[in-house]
Amino acid sequence: MEPRTYPEFSIRYPLLLTTLMHRPVSLKPDETGVVYRNPDTGQYFRFTWRQWYERTCRLANALTALGVQPGRPGQPGDRVATMALNHHRHLELYYAASCTGAVLHAVNTRLSLDHIVHTVKHAEDKVVFFDDSTLPLLETIAERVAPPVEKFVYMGDEAEKPDTKITPVYSYEALLAEQPPEYEWPHLDEDTYATLCYTTGTTGAPKGAMFTHRQLYLMIMHQMAHASFDASPAVMPLGESSIIMINVPLFHVHGWGVPYSSVFGASKVVLPGRFTPQGFCELVATEKVTNTNLVPTMLAMLIEFPDLGKYDLSSLVHISVGGGALPLGLKAKAEQMIPGFTATSAYGMTETAPSTVRSFITRHLKDLPQEKLDEYTVKTGLPLPGIRVEVVDEENKPVPHDDETIGEIVIRGPWVMEEYYRDPERTAEVWRDGWFHTGDVARVDEQGYITIADRVTDVIRSGSEMVPTVLLENLTATADCVLEAAYVGVPDPIWGERPLGIIKLVPGATEREEDICRFLKVEGVEKGRITRWMLPDFMLITDDIPKTSVGKYDKIAIKKRLDEFLAKARSVREL
């Protein structure tokens, strides 16, 4: 007998998304695993785990047939782009693309057209999977992205091709029908790249962050282990006990990891296409959803939905809120209107895949009076287990835990991206002294709870999206009549923040606020430089723009005098 060891099946057993994918089909193949409700037709699609798995196998075969090539450590496989709503096909792509060894690039279709084109070209996407929601957008940019894109696949509910000039175009369902429902998934190296996510591009073009199977697997394991740590485990019954609706777009940093954790936990996954209050309520009622994730805006829209009381939402146990701070008032109002569930907040970013900090109450604090607990609840939270999050001063030394001294949040850990894709300069800006520098400023209290104070990178958070002020400022300043333009966010009950523009005209110019807005529409929106929702809600033409000593717009000073500027500003939302 020949002595043999198998490190690949023991000490070096690879951590692969493939392992997550296999669990529900081996655990309960005949249970309903994935439910999609088409938000436009209201039609439901239901799949057992076996059916979903077989569809994913067919898709893997189809990707091979389309010529998509796998990668290896240090050498990414072909990039497979998605431009799509949250539906079962998108979830199938999450696994089929990565687990064949290719790289999933879920395109953020809310970026400006220029930035969308930039990400597709920069990623060198080989195939783009799109659906009805993105067909118009894709028609606008198809010629600009081919090459690198060689093929387009239309994901409709039927096996038909859309009426479009985009070419060559394939039908997703027709491709699947042609392929066998088995696939021999490769025993990949765990350092094989699995995904490519782009930042919102607040300070220039969006940057790409690539993640390996190992990184995503470890993020998910730590997320799930974290559920064991919570002092109130009823809040986070991940896994089999939960029925999870994915409301956050799947193009937002791995849908915050839920497409992975829900499948690994063999939770029933509910996909609403896009978030609408009515669709949300209907799906909670029909599918008995227990857990979901929302951005603050979605939660605000929900509690303003007049028909909320007509639905049975009693199955809801927990809503995780991220993509922006969770105001205590919003949390309280939501918990009052939907009895029996809890909303908690989380923090992360594209470069951290994204989970890093979660608000939860540790055991030794849980007996504090409710008002004290509420104070902790609205803090950003504590680091997830397994990742190091520090708040440091300019010499990279941790700030005192006095809840006052501010510093920059720096992170290291198994699921932090190694480098920006093909961008060593910007990588070197954020990776310094062995720490990833987030650009977010925070303070830390005695118990270690972190509270984000401000963002070094200037940005307006509108809904789940970030308005890059520099983009608006640069665009506005291209108008002949404009001398200077500064944008800040003003609080908005629905969106969190909306942009206020403060404009200084060139001497002698007589333009008014509506002229500037018209310019932004024609030169910005219509030419794909910004999207419609980035247009400012308020605008003020003035000679008085506060500046710092080095001549930069002093956003802090502007915000201190925000009421004064707002009182004088013109509402341009309806223009």
Next chain:
Amino acid sequence: MEPRTYPEFSIRYPLLLTTLMHRPVSLKPDETGVVYRNPDTGQYFRFTWRQWYERTCRLANALTALGVQPGRPGQPGDRVATMALNHHRHLELYYAASCTGAVLHAVNTRLSLDHIVHTVKHAEDKVVFFDDSTLPLLETIAERVAPPVEKFVYMGDEAEKPDTKITPVYSYEALLAEQPPEYEWPHLDEDTYATLCYTTGTTGAPKGAMFTHRQLYLMIMHQMAHASFDASPAVMPLGESSIIMINVPLFHVHGWGVPYSSVFGASKVVLPGRFTPQGFCELVATEKVTNTNLVPTMLAMLIEFPDLGKYDLSSLVHISVGGGALPLGLKAKAEQMIPGFTATSAYGMTETAPSTVRSFITRHLKDLPQEKLDEYTVKTGLPLPGIRVEVVDEENKPVPHDDETIGEIVIRGPWVMEEYYRDPERTAEVWRDGWFHTGDVARVDEQGYITIADRVTDVIRSGSEMVPTVLLENLTATADCVLEAAYVGVPDPIWGERPLGIIKLVPGATEREEDICRFLKVEGVEKGRITRWMLPDFMLITDDIPKTSVGKYDKIAIKKRLDEFLAKARSVREL
């Protein structure tokens, strides 16, 4: 600016036990973290997480001072042996030894003296840490194990040395007092070896299984993630919500992982020294223990403890039972006597670190009637997430899931040992075709639940220990008067199983059962070949020992006729 990436802090961030150790001290340094009750004096010792961490740092410095050298991948560091009860010092060694880069070898002091000596010599332990409980044992073997052992460290409650001829001997508390409470833990490679565990040696000398930091880290993460999967999460509130008592000896395969998961979860850890029903009840009552692990024998001793009703055990939520099957009757009786808690079973082995299979009810079964659920509960269970457990026939093909066809359990996964330490031949016997072959035989039902049917490797499970029948058989056969000797287990209400010896004498011999027993004591126990508790309870001298067609003892046939043999056998327990 120099472009730089930091794979060691991102994509290749090492999975180290050090990360587990750091969590509670960073999360709640001033909370009580570790409690030890000396089982002989009844004295309590309490430590905050900061105190425990500082003691562990002092110990790390002491190890360095003792000359203990770290290892690197493929090259184990010096082996540090423990022969000790479950106390805070033992827990400190769990982390200090491994996290400095050395290898922890927790010696199973219930093996026969010969086997203990074998493991220490085979492991080439450099230092042995012992306490009052193991001092007599160590005095018996000290000369046989030095070399390789160079130094002995006595772990008493005070900074004194014991009255012993063992030399050179150090005082643990004195060593710690000399050292600073800080230590710069190395950023080890995750493939650095952390522990060395020996099997019970059922079929020859004990075999060593070595585990890396990565392997143990991943086992713990999957164990904790599993808590998220359970359909009744109240059963397993690991982490902060739990107060965990470690009753299983720390020398039993990483104490089933609890020393790692409880620290990572920042649960309060309660250490009873050794298990006694009275100590157990007292600690549950004073520390409000919520979770613990027991072998079936301990649970049986507990429910037979006459003073059980005098203690407040209402904090108990969950007891995990392993090291032997959990009979439904025992589970029911225990749950009736201690209201509010649940007992579930688990399966594993030394070579799998040990966690592989756990009994739990999946969500889609949880609405079955109670008697159906009970049927599932007494099955061995389902595989943990992240590890593959199959039951296969002799051609390595999975058996049908009909709950009848039996096959061998084979396993692969991130925390299965790669090879037996310095034993390529026996490694090749168990690692075949990419699967670790457990030697355990099982069947699988329609839902994938595994039930262990029998053990290929013949063994008697007495309490938490395994009596290797081959050891008894070989020893007995060395008596001049003995021709053949076969041992099987007979059911025992306390111990699970106890040995019955079936002996065939040489022609003309007139010895009786008590003569054989005296031989086993003199040649076995007194010479350290077996321990006292391995002595058989029953013995039968007969000419009728069933054999298989190839002349081996037919244990299955013996067990079928067990009542008949027992009726004729002599009770030799009290001899």
